[in-house]
Amino acid sequence: MQERWLCLCVAWLMLSLSPAAVAQEQSAALPIDAPASAVISSGSSGTGRSDASALRPGDVLVLTVPGEAAFETPFEVDRYGYVQLPEVGRIKVEDLSLDQAKAKLQQALAGIFRDLERFDVQLKQRQLPITVLGYVRKPGPVTLPAEGNVQMAIAAAGGLVPGAQLDKLQVRRGDETLSVDYKKYMDSGEAGLLPALQPRDLVFVPASPLIGNVQIEFDAATLAAGGDAGESGRAVKVFGEVNNPGSFTYKDGSSLVDLLMRAGGVTRFAGVERIRVINQGAPQLFDLKAYLDSGDSSRLPSIQGGATIFVPKQEDAVSRSASTVYIMGEVFHPGAYEGREGTTFFDILANAGGPTRFAESRQIRILRQDGSVENFDLQGYTEGLARTKQPAIRPGDAIFVPEKTDMNEKSWLKVAPNRAVMVIGQVTQPGRFEWSDEMSLLDLLAHAGGPTSQADIADVRIVPPGGKAQSFDLDRFVNQGGDVTSLPVIHAGYTIMVPELPQDPSDNKSQWIRQSKDNSIYVFGQVGAPGRYAFNDHLGFLDILSAADGPTAAADIHNIRITHRSEAITRVTKLDLSDYFETGDETLLPQVLPGDTIYIPEKGRPWLDEKKENTVRVMGAVAKPGRYRFNEDMTILDLLAEAGGPSATAYLERIVVVNVAKAQAGEDQARTFDFEEFMLEPDFAALPLLRPGDTLYVPERSSSNWAIFMDGVRDSVSLLSIFAIIGGL
Structure with missing residues (x-):
């Protein structure tokens, strides 16, 4: 008997919680006459706002949930676009319309509250949450009315601090920075100079460069004494014999007299006949006295932003006349x-x-x-x-x-440049030597004590005055012999540079700049010592690879890339070094020249480094889905084995192969493969063709038609069981 009552209670509870019962109960509770909302609500339009307008941070929402005291107070959308709901938590509503927000909030509340038929969302107020930083009295976040602007934001932050740079205010919006000339706005009152603010904007008030690097209290007189310039690149610097030297903001049309007046005028010691002006890098002299005597405005020099004006002392002026x-x-x-x-x-x-x-x-x-x-x-x-x-x-x-030459105290300064040759670099006694045209390069090097043990005599540089430097391979000349006439011709005024042999790239990185890029080759990636190595045409690929301590254990020697930058058109060569080690074929090794680049990638490098044309994508019910390298010698069986094989829930009767190459040719984009049938009757000719760039998808068994049918049958049986229990009562 107790079991029967228990079954009846369970059946009644399931019927009462059914969607139809809940809907009927909510429909009965809905009043016939709903009062009209005084604010913007979902499904309606308000003043200045359409249905398509989106919510944003700072908006104040009114949520109507009958009978719930926690929803009687408005909810504000925070700076991150979320609204905090009781018992639910934070829900993001930014960029949603009122209807979309209502649907999203109603869905979130449905798991906690039952009677939501009269649930409504209304926009009560619109605000602007922004942040004000920099030279203001109270930096930090502030909230403005919807029509707030930059001036209201500064006022909300307590106003400006003395020393603020008014013409360089910034409004930062994400990665965008807007420059605001607040001084020009205060002068003209033109509202168009202030950009419209948006929620989460940051208003930054910079400090004037005139205040220096030490924080002290300034007054207006102290700040004005140093000028009013805010941008050093455009400021006009006035100093010397003026009453208030400093940097002043350049204004279009300003003349030299205007800038002197802004600097307080000249002092009584000023040499007004020798005023120096540097304008756009060009120095010139200005005679203020002659201008005042004649009134000829053509005498005034043109002044541009960044100019420098110096007024010397009268006694410092050099006496000069036309004769x-x-x-x-x-x-x-x-x-x-x-x-x-x-x-x-x-x-x-x-x-x-x-x-x-x-x-x-x-x-x-x-x-x-x-x-x-x-x-x-x-x-x-x-x-x-x-x-x-x-x-x-x-x-x-x-x-x-000039002074006579003292023969008892000989100095290199006594030898004129047109009679001397400079020898620098890795020689025993570098210096400046007197030259005669009957001498040769070997005479000069011998006079300098000869090259040192660290000298790179294969790249001796000869630099003529005002000409192009040339290189001479003294090492080849000494080892292979040669005619003295093949030595480079030296004349007075030349410079001979004997460079130093390059050091280990992995040691003392500061020495790399001494090595010329024209004699270097670059090795990157998975080698023992990557870096920039000295290289000449006597060396080959294996020489430079050995100099870099060879590939590491993580090196992918199948995909070595060589960039030939020394040719007229840059090209890239791919090298499979394992083929060379297996065959010993020297023709497989590319020819490298100074300036080329060798890159040895890593085996397990990120998947972004692998081009899609070189891999096959394996997805679905496999042990290790992902992207795998593939070549023409492999089949779908190799690929499934590399991916760990199908999982226990794999639907093997309908494995899908998407062939990109066929899709580009206009044929079928995909085909299915019955792997289970293949296992029963192996026929390798029936295996689908795979190429690099294709996709292999193994579906779940739950996606089969039979699984979908059985799910429907189980739902029907459960429903019939409930009706059978009710009928038995």
Whole structure:
């Protein structure tokens, strides 16, 4: 009897929880007249908002769940797009419409609450949650009204701190950064200068570069004293004899006088006739006095952003006029002299007191204003030995009287560059040597003590002045012999560089820059010592691979790549080194030259490194699904074995093979294979053809038609059993 009552209770409970019963109960509880909502609700449109508009962070939602006190207060969408529901947790509603949000929230609440027929979602308020950082008084997150802007965000963060850079505000939105000229907005009041804010935006207020690297309290006078520039690249720097030197913001149309006035004007010690201006890298002089006397605006130099203005002291100004001639060196009174029309060389020399006893009177030089240099032999002229005439002196010229050479204290400075050759690098005594054209390269190296033990004599560099450097293989010349006439021709002014032999790339990485890329080959990947190695045309592929300590245990020697960068068109060669070791065929080894690159990949490298055209994808009910390398000698049986074989739930009667090659030719894209029938009656001719790039799919047995039919039968039997129990009552 007790068992019968227990069965009746179970049947009644199952009927009461059925979807039809719940729907009928909720329908009966639904009121006939539902009041209209005063805010935007799902399925309706509100002011300024359409059904297609999406929810975003900061929105305030009203959730209607009758009889639940926990839903009487509004819910706010947080900064991450989630809303926190009682007993359910966080549900993401960002970018959903009200109808979509209602459906998603109702689905989440259905597992906890029963009466959800009158459930509704309404948008009560729209807000802007953003973050304000930088030079504000209260940096951090703030919440603004929906129509909030940058000015309201700064006010919500407590306002700006003295020293804030107003013209370089930033609004960061994800990876995008918008620049805001807040100063221009404050000057004009043009609302279009402020970008519209969006939820989760970050407003950053930078500090002016003028405040320095030490945090101290500034007042307005202190900040204004150093100028108002915020961007060093566009700032105009004014210093020297001005009242308030500093960096000032460049404004279009600003003249030099405007910038001097912004710097407080010049002091009484200013040399206004020699103001120096560097504009876009070009220096020029400006005579402010002449401009003020004439009022000619064409005298004003053009000023661009980044210019530099220097006002020197009056006493520091160098005396110069249109007729000045300079004399310097070994004379008694060097300096600047005024030369009138008809002034000769001897007039200037006599006014300077004449040469001293240390003067080299045979090597006097006249430096012309146009940059040319003229030599004058004063001793030969006075003794009548030289046939040269007295040089003409023009305004702006300079006369230089050099010092005699002290033979007792010989200095390399005494040898003119046009009579010397420089030898540097790996020689015993590098230095600067006097040169004669009857000498050769071997004479010069012998005079320098010869190469050291670390010298790379296979790449001796000869650098002519103003020309292209050339390389000379002294090692081949010494070992194989050669004619002296084949030695490179050396002239005075040349530089001879004997480089150092390269060191181990795995040791002392700072030495790699000494090795020329034109004599190097690059080895990457799974080798003992990857790096950049010296290489010449006498070496081969195995030489460079051995120098790199050979492949490691993890190296994939079947897929070595050689990039031939030394050719006119770069090409890539693939090498299977295992074939070479099996056959010993030297023709399999590629020819490598300096500048080429050798890459040895790793065996178990990430699947992204494997091209899809070289692999076959195995999916479904196998032990190890994934991508596998495949060649033309393998079959579907090899591939299934490599993948660990089918699982216990595999549906072997309908294994699917997707042949990409056939799909591209316009034929069937897929075919099925009965693996179980093959195991009973093996016929290798019936095996489906697989090529690299194909896909093999082994379905689950639950996907078969019989499994689907049996699931339906079990559901029907369960339902009939329930009715049988009820009927027995």
